[in-house]
Amino acid sequence: MKKLLSGNEAVARGAYESSVSVASAYPGTPSTEILETIASEYPDIYAEWSPNEKVAFEVGVGCSFAGGRALVAMKHVGVNVAADPLFTLSYTGVKGGFVLISADDPGMHSSQNEQDNRNYAKFAKIPMLEPSDSQEAKDFILQAFRMSEQFDTPVMVRVTTRISHSKSLVELKDKDEIDEPAGFIKDVRKFVMIPAHGRLRHKIVEERLEALKAYSDECPLQQMEMSDTAVGVITSGISYQYAKEVLPKASILKLAMTNPLPEKLIRDFASKVRKLYVVEELDPFMEEQIRGMGIDVQGIGKRLGELSPDVLVEFFSDKVDGVVRLDSKAVTETPLPGRPPAMCAGCPHRSVFHILKKKKLTVTGDIGCYTLSVLPPLEALDTCVCMGASIGNAMGVEKATGKADNLVAVIGDSTFIHSGITGLLNMVYNKSKGTVIILDNDTTAMTGRQDHPATGRTLMGEETKRVNFLDLARALGVEYVTEVDPYDLDALDKAIEEAVNLDRLALIVTNRPCLLLRRDREVHKVEVDADACIGCHLCLRFGCPAISTVSPDDKTVQIDQTLCSGCMVCVDICRSDAIKEVTEA
């Protein structure tokens, strides 16, 4: 029986079929559903949300050292955070199999960059598999674990958004029965990477790479699909599907294992076709290496954004017979208004940015739903670099300018736990006078509401200790800490005013849960009194999706009751008392 699974669900199933002992991750699009599925469908596996990707990776390393199979999943930029243990795990090797899932996001649908993590596999000298659909996303996991144990190496499985979030049919299998983890067995020359041991292991890493090169040529997952020999294409992952779609007659070398590349196989394929292309997304990862082998090959040249069948049609239409650009005329000449994502109606973050904007403060920002406050009409965010960066960025601005009274760092609760704590500690240590606002909405909202150490619940649904941000900040040495309800505009305004003008470090925690959590919320109904509305449109500048004008030329505003969450903040924003609470009779 075949089942429709997303790539992420298939990876989770692969973890189950591989008898994984420990699965760990920090949520990040497009990887999040891997751990969610493991936790909900396969309770035999210990699964956890770790505070960040580095910790998740290290938990996996411990599991592997104790002889258990470990699966660690993260988005592409998460691998940057986990890179430190990754590079040294390459040296120590494994006991139980270790598989790293890197979910890349070409096109940056939900990311701050579109780095190509295939480079990490080459850089860390570890093998890499690239599935091209959900079936392979499942099957390659077991292959990766076996390869990891056979070659004593971590293995990277690289997926992309179009693998993770596409569904296709998958044939399920039973569990691969393996021995129970042997437990931790002392082996200092393997597990303790002091320089003397590291030098020994580095030699092993280089020898392993040679063995893996030979294996890559023999690996049964590599597929040569010979057809018309006029055109040959070397490809991998989702790019394979696009190539098959657009070039149905071409011969294709579909590589499942893309690090190290199978040189003999590539030479053999190249000798059989008249014109050789590489179809790959983002960096010329294979193209450059194949050219380095002295083989004449042409890449598709596109380095920006996501690959698609449309891109390939465009590229091949003047090169390969039969590739025809379809006639698709624009239906309208009218410029269409964009529809960017926005913070929800009633989002507790909105009022914070409304006030920061009003006060004309410089706001160093971070990663989360609140990053959307950069967009009109709020336009209140000034930086966004990576997880946790807001705090360090604010510190640097303060030290460069000698001023902290015009500056605020904002960071979400989950992001603060991920990598903001050390930044705040740095502010204490290096005597900052700045202000940090933790936008605590009690969840990791942007990725779909996952728990973290300050929510009181684990991924596996157990109650647990809950970090209190005020206590934590005090323990770090922050002397001025305060908590405020972001729906209370006056209190929020005062708290921010006081904090930025204070001649010492201040921390504000805003404490409304994400309204998508729907926990015991009071619901109010508000309406616009059309007679009282003077058409000043101050409320429209608040940027709530539930408030709009009736028609574009209209002065009077209306509230969309299907969108309104009843937060009542707009009642305080309106200066003419035109927005009023309606009490149901």
Added chain:
Amino acid sequence: MSKITNIILTGVGGQGILMASEIISEAAAQMGYDVKKSEIHGMSQRGGSVNSHVRFGEKVYSPLVVKGDCDLLLAFEKLEALRMADFVKEGGSIVVNDQQIIPTTVISGAATYPDVTDEILKANVKSLTFVYALKIAKEAGNPRTANTVLLGAASKRLNIPLEIWEEAIAKRVPERAIAVNLKSFHMGLQIA
């Protein structure tokens, strides 16, 4: 590419687009077809544009539909219908929910909402159907089933028998909502 049925569902995050594409995929799989569907999660859910591509047939490679090759565009919102209309092939179909959701760019005054109905009538397609899905869903008993009303209307353009649709709906929607969704589906079917 001719033997593959290409569908794009488009609309605004929160309208139940992914559930609808899930039901189509499930129904196609029940028919014994190879199926692929692809969409973007994450950022786009926050009230942004959402597209879901569904392709089924004997053997499907790409999960994405090529521009100009879409057989059926099922649009949950009028502006989004217009945005994706050039994906539809000549001889294809468009089913549009007669609903306007004002994007933040229009609310803030940076842009104006165009006269979508006039513009979309220019599309060179075989059939164009407007559906008052929200109104019909309310009549059926739950405004949140507007997506199933649209699915019912769109199902006329796909060669899948009614019992397969019913089975797929029953399999995918929460148990307590099966009856109202089936009702909405049938009401959608009536108007197409």
